[in-house]
Amino acid sequence: MYPSALRNNVVLTAPAEPVNPNAKRLTGVDLYSRFALAGALCCAITHGALTPVDVVKTRIQLEPERYSSGMVNAFRTVIKEEGAGALLTGIGPTFAGYFLQGAFKFGGYEFWKKTLIESVGLETAQNNRTAIYLTSSAIAEFFADVALCPLEATRIRLVSQPGYANGLVGGFSRILKEEGVVRGFYSGFGPILFKQIPYTMAKFVVYEIAAENIYKAIGKSKDQMSSGANDAVNLGSGMIAGAAAAVISQPADTLLSKINKTKGAEGESISSRLVGMSKQLGVKGLFLGLGPRIVMVATLTAGQFAIYGRIKEALGATAGVDLAKQPSK
Template sequence: MFQSPLFAQLNRPSASAGTSASYPIRAPLEAAKSGPQGIDLYSRFALAGAIGCAITHGALTPVDVVKTRIQLEPEVYNKGMITAFRQVVAKEGSGALLTGFGPTAMGYFIQGAFKFGGYELFKKQIIDIVGYETARENRTAVYLGASAIAEFFADIALCPLEATRIRLVSQPGFATGLVGGFTKIAKQEGLGGFYAGFGPILFKQVPYTMAKFAVFEVAFEQLVKATGKPKEALSSGTITTLNLTGGVIAGLAAAFISQPADTLLSKINKTQAKPGETTTGRLISMARQLGVKGLFGGLGARFVMIGTLTAGQFAIYGDIKKALGATQGVDIAK
């Protein structure tokens, strides 16, 4: 146990020992009796999330490159995702599909740690405040609140690397990689260059993450019910399959909700702001120019990307948590 008052909330049991008598899911106190606890437990959640996000986002860099090109140059890449892939390769070579791989993998490693670790932490904090039974009866609100807070902090860490990635993808020849691109933006534009897209990234990522976690939790709960067995009775393979299925459902919902903000984020990070031009003014102008159709440009590619990576993230996250012995998270599903 951690003695510092900073960790008091992490060490505090979240429910009475009698909870497991009524529900098949392990109660928080029961789960806390064995395995890692406190900061040790949440650091394992963070590591599992970091690995899952880095692997999935890194692997889907080619799809992200094509999606970004469709958003930024719809007049050129306007014949669908497959044709856009061919256009990029024909024009710039196959290596162009890996543009931005460095900042993508690094950025989402950091963001995944904050997102998944933070989600588990803030979920527990909310449950401690309102009580286990109240949280269980209002679990969707708990999922939404915890994910929103976690994503806010995750975006502070992600924004500079996402700005670098978009600049590398949108301006071929801008720099040779993560270090070169990051350094060039820092020298030419300072801190403001990295956080010009902070508003759009919040507008994109917070609703995206809220939908991602809330829809996944609900979908996973219903999928478990459909098996006719309690979660504890399901095999590891079945759990992984349910994680994948729930992740696909969550990914599609999250992709649709956050698509307009994703398009604006790509646009605003493509070029440097003009003197006297505000971020809000730029966003409003871009939204007017794009219209509804333009804001949803590249949605097909993003459905493929987000559906795939979200499924992969939850599957990898679940498996790594188990491998790390981090199975003591608070579960409020019925």
Template sequence: MFPSQESLKKNFIVPSPAGDVAAPTGANLYARFAIAGAVCYCDTNSDARTPVDVVKTRIQLSPEVYNKGMIASFRQVVAAEGAGALLTGFGPTAAGYFLQGAFKFGGYEFWKKTFIDLVGAEKASENRTAIYLGSSAIAEFFADVALCPLEATRIRLVSQPTFASGLLSGFSKILKEEGAIKGFYSGFGPILLKQVPYTMAKFVVYERTTELILNQIGTPKDQLAPSTLTTVNLGSGIVAGTVAAIVSQPADTLLSKINKQKGAAGESLTSRLVSMAGQLGVKGLFLGLGPRIVMVATLTAGQFAIYGDIKRVLGATGGVEISK
């Protein structure tokens, strides 16, 4: 599932260990963080994410049809529409998560360093949970600005298979018929409600779980073998992904619902959300949670493991550590 060190070295420039090669700093460093985040979030995950995302979205949007669990729903989709239906929305998924990964991971590193510089290393270490939460929230906001149009297109393609043939045609059709704001950003509120708490939980749980594991190991992080660090990242990512999936599930359901169809004339986004939440109830808001935990926990583990590996290969080791 994960690329080997040899594969990474073939595809990326590895800084020489020679003493005359300066470590990257500033924009050069954060560009490497962004590249690592984009790759780990998209190229290694979108193939696996798309089929599960299709089934999860169908369960959320048509519970009266897809009501027998994750495996049975997979079979229903394939039986009714063929195996190719499981890749519906692959284009927007890949493009959207590539952009989001760059903004999310690169932005998180940038804002974390900014806050550390603002309050000082000692105070930042004492208040590191707040630093993790604030940095991830700001990074996710900008990531969602980039993601929202592509996510709206993906959901429209999944919920209405005859709407368009793919990313470009679907994107163009929404833009032409509904305009940029209404067509692409009707779901911006729900996507913030979903992604910001999701990302905050994801990063803070990952950071604190990693800190706990490393304290139990008892060996300084910079002295651990790459394989050990990858294992630590995998374990922390599973825990972080599970918590993040549960926290963000209600908003994920509302996002799927609100992008399924156009709103009524004159109906505000807030009124639509309140109405949908009332109709769904608590049980309805958590439809599809099982498949989503499987998807998010697995992919989050992969993201952090691959992100760490690619950072090492790119020489992007200049991030600030504030864990005790």
């Protein structure tokens, strides 16, 4: 077994040795690149699969007067007026954007968590694990958003303006040509930070706490349970985390959709646009589309953690660190 540190029933462990005693333990770039790949795949798969829900959520946010009868009727309206294919609008930038974002988010979270533990020391990390989760996820998400923002801007433009371009390459190229990098792709960087950083902080810390308490209630640790049972814990914890993250990040998500719908007036700053939009929308307006978004985010977050766990296992990337309290064996 790998060494483990135990103090006050808080455990920092590596999982059991692989079945093959000669298998090499992954470390460094070899390990964290696999975390990143697992994160990229889990985010791209889940966000891509939920593109229809995201299309409807975005339409509700941008045209509430037209889609005012709830999520189901919004689906019907889009299909009736534009055909079922409209529900897959923006799937290219969605898949590509969240592939990049997932790599930075999950790989970065694992990296920064380990870095902070080494920086503050094991005992301090154990006693302040919530702060470790929050800080690691916030740093990771910042870099993830730098990668995501141009593709998210392209997705929103395609969804909000049917016929704007024919897919990812066409939409990306047109925005770049007509508006440039900063104005075209990063006018929504502020909202995306205000949306994604609190979202990711809530997502990881609520997931970690929920999973810790579920294992505690069951009375078994991860390595005492089957892969299927651990999948169930990941799904349940992910659902709880996703719902919490959706509510916390909803106002910024609405502003992100609004600011990327059309380009701003000449000379108008991004901050003035955001302030004006917030005043115009009010509290109620900022939470438009919350129902569909809770459904979408809770579902995709549950799927992400389940898929992430399975892909890590398949890649042999199981040497991460765990600060959670473990049930006594």
